[in-house]
Amino acid sequence: MITAISKVITNPTVVNIAQNADATVTCKTTVNAIGRPGFILIDNHIDKETKKFASIKEFLYQATCLGVYMAVIVPIFKKGGFKVAKEKIFKNTQGFEHFKNFKEYSAYKKIADLATKKERLNALNNSKNKFSDVLTTELKKDKPNHFGDIKGAVELSNITGSVVGLAIIAPQVSQALIHPAMRLLGLEKKDK
């Protein structure tokens, strides 16, 4: 029983999501988009029509937040954060000197995160990306360097992006989209 639960919670996909701020936030917002409207629908304190209205509004709000977050915030903050950290904060040290951009680091990380050396070598041979000699040597080692500072810089920009995106930008965008959508569904009357 314990082994089965452990297999689920230490599953590489689950662990990967847990260790990536953007994946965690996406996961949580998706759950919010299902859970919050669901609980509004089963609330006994409010009447049927209000429940319908509030749950659809909440679902549209969370769905818009998720869309804005995934489409705009994640790519901008990930790439921008990497660039700022490389050029302004770490000034091409702590491993940043080996990577030209975020895309290259992302491809390296994908292979370095694989569990066994055999899997890493296979992935390296099949990879379309051409890594520098230093990075190729790293990936062939028993324990490749994960470049913690770079991962941390990307995580920090992801957290910043999540806060800016979900708490500041997405509510404004959703505000502009929700009311027309509600009118389209016939749940809101047009302001005179």
Added chain:
Amino acid sequence: MSFINFIKNTCSNLGNNSKPLYPILAISCANGIFRPTFTMMKKGENPESKKYAALREGITEVVAMPTYFVTGILGAKLGEKIAAKAHEADIAKRTKAGEVISETVKQEMKASAIKKGQAGLGLLAICFAAGVVIPALCSVVVTPVMKRIGKKPEQKPLDIKETAVKMPTVIRQTTPIVRPTFNNWNSGMKVGGV
């Protein structure tokens, strides 16, 4: 310079130990500040409705923040225990099968399993909190708190039209007024009576 060092240290810490709880708490905290602020800044809406909506959003985030914190920490602790037990069972099984594993490798494997268990169950606990615990707590806490504060629930725009005051249909009384009849007009006391 010290700010740059602070950022560098933060990056280093996040790179070595990133937990799902950090972005979630940061978002929840920011939502608690910005959502009510934006609601209050909306133009052309009834001030009472704005106050109600802002207060409701604020209370929701006040409930959400400690819930995320507690479930995240509890999930990570439970994940650590489950992963450690599963690791011990796995080592015992391997040893029984005749595999020789050095103490250093055992310790490394245990540390890796614990880290994965903490992260995995921490994430699942946070998702459970976001999808079930917080909405349930909010439906229990928010409405009574709002009632106690004395705020009326927000009504949806169509409600105003639907529940518009209808004039009651008055049933007019058609029975004619009957003039009272007096049996004896001469009875009773008379002033200056004859």
